[in-house]
Amino acid sequence: MLMTRQYPIGIQTFSEIIREGYVYVDKTDLVWQLAHYAKYIFLSRPRRFGKSLLSSTLESYFKGERELFEGLKLMGLEQEWTAYPTLRLDLSSARHMPPKDVRQELENILAPYEREYGENPKETTPGMRLGGLIDRAYEQTGRQVVVIIDEYDSPLLDVLHDDGRLAEMREIMQEFYQRLKQREAKIKFCFITGITKFSQLSIFSTINNIVNVTMDTTFAAICGITEEELTTVLRQDTERLASVNGKSYEEMHTMLKLRYDGYRFCEDSPEIYNPYSLLNAFLQRKVQNYWFSTGTPTFLIHQLQHYKTDITSLEHLEVPSSAFDQPTENMKDALPLLYQSGYLTIKGYDREGEIYTLSMPNLEVRIGYSKGLMPIYTGLDDAAVQSGFALKFWRALKQGDVEMAMREMQAYMAGIPYVEGFKKKLEEAATKEGFYEYTLYLIFSMLNVYVKTQVKCAGGRVDMVVWMPDTTYVFEMKVSGTAAEALAQIDEKSYALPYAAGDKPVVKVGVRFDAETRVPQEWVVETSQRV
DSSP states (O other), rough: OOOOOOOOOOOHOOOOOOTTTTOOOOOHHHHHHHHHSSSSEEEEOTSSHHHHHHHHHHHHHHHHHHGGGSSSSGGGGGGGOOOOOEEEGGGGGGTTOOOHHHHHHHHHHHHHHHHHOOOOOOOOHHHHHHHHHHHHHHHSSSSSEEEEETTTTTTTTGGGHHHHHHHHHHHHHHHHHHHHHTTGGGGEEEEEESOOSSSSSEEEEEEEEEEEEEEEEETTTTEEEEEHHHOOOOOOOHHHHHHTTTTOHHHHHHHHHHHOOOBBBSSOOOEEEEEEEEEEEEEETSSSOOOTTTTHHHHHHHHHHTOOOOOOGGEEEEEEEGGGOOOOOOOOSSHHHHHHTTSSSEEEEEEETTEEEEEOOHHHHHHHHHHHHHHHHOOOOOHHHTHHHHHHHHHHHTTTTTHHHHHHHHHHHHHBBOTTTOHHHHHHHTTTTHHHHHHHHHHHTTTHHHHHHHHTTTTEEEEEEEEEEEHHOEEEEEEESOOHHHHHHHHHTTGGGGGGGGSSSSEEEEEEEHHHHHEEEEEEEEEEEEO
């Protein structure tokens, strides 16, 4: 039996991880390169991807805590080990606060360093206090100061579309961050992390010489776990997880890859595993959806609603390189935020046209994303979807019994509770076929079934294609019209033809939904090995 190892779930302090013997994937060579790359650096990564641990590692390095790096890659790179005065400011505590409380929280964050380097009663704003701290640390030590700001955008995310609070928050944050530019001669290194890229709001207008390494190939793997790291440093953990779950190593590796891998942060990036989910799977010995354990972030849902995002389009998007450089406050759609927050990732790149192909990274994101958006886009209660209906529907499809699956869906949708306040929106939406595409898309996605809507083919666009392990389903849906007409459209426009060459049977399903009851009223099914 393999020995249990300690996993640093919820521990973001480098010194504690090293001293207490927690599992640590050594990325200190990249940390050293980052520390010598530029004076002002910004890095964006999704939540729970190790930004705080990276910040803590930089802090230990610049404070000269050499003993923590014994046996790690950085020891072969660093020769001097100079200790610099280091201010590490974690702004995550300023999340979901009104502007007046954010100002007070910034002062609270600075207070411990004022106890170390002194304070000046004439400094009456957070920015003045930050500037004073840099001055005093520089004067008292005779060395330049390192400033590390983690989750810099936390105070800003909730006020993007609230003009009143946004103006006040902008004033507070600009006054705070401008001191970093003013003290450039006294700063050795400044590192800033967050999820989003703001420009006029804060840092990117105040510090005009900041280097954004978010899509820099050099640092593509600085946060998260690579395939090589999983199969070497973490191989014994995968073996143990496989043993506990009655799987072979190869089977478990495939399960982990499908569930947690797939993130790419630039065109030449290796695929990256979500570190939070991977370590939780090792600790709890189950392959489940951990990244969404606290739910879909509120700010993301607000963005999707604000921009009226077509959620079914996110399986495959082609966008120009300029799409990634939109400042958050000037966005014309939710795409930059979806990418920055990890709901979309790079799946391909056309160098000649400078076009990126984006999609969801993995099954965990697809399932969690669907669960979080189910009540928002369809009014359906996601808990009800995941109860008895989900298992019955999935089993029926897996067995190839489409009749049973559709009867289960009809019974479920006829009696389903809709979220409060959705009735008026529902009455309007239910008259359009797109509503049922959204509904089925989210239901299939929550069931861990790969589904695409509005799939292009030579004859036009098929409403929905569903890939099960043993069968491919081609759906055409009608609100006005009949199920027979929907099936005839599949044949007339050869919607199923692209899937005929495969080794799985193709099942064509024509469905008519009733706009008043909002249930599948009738359906026609036709199965063929060759179409």
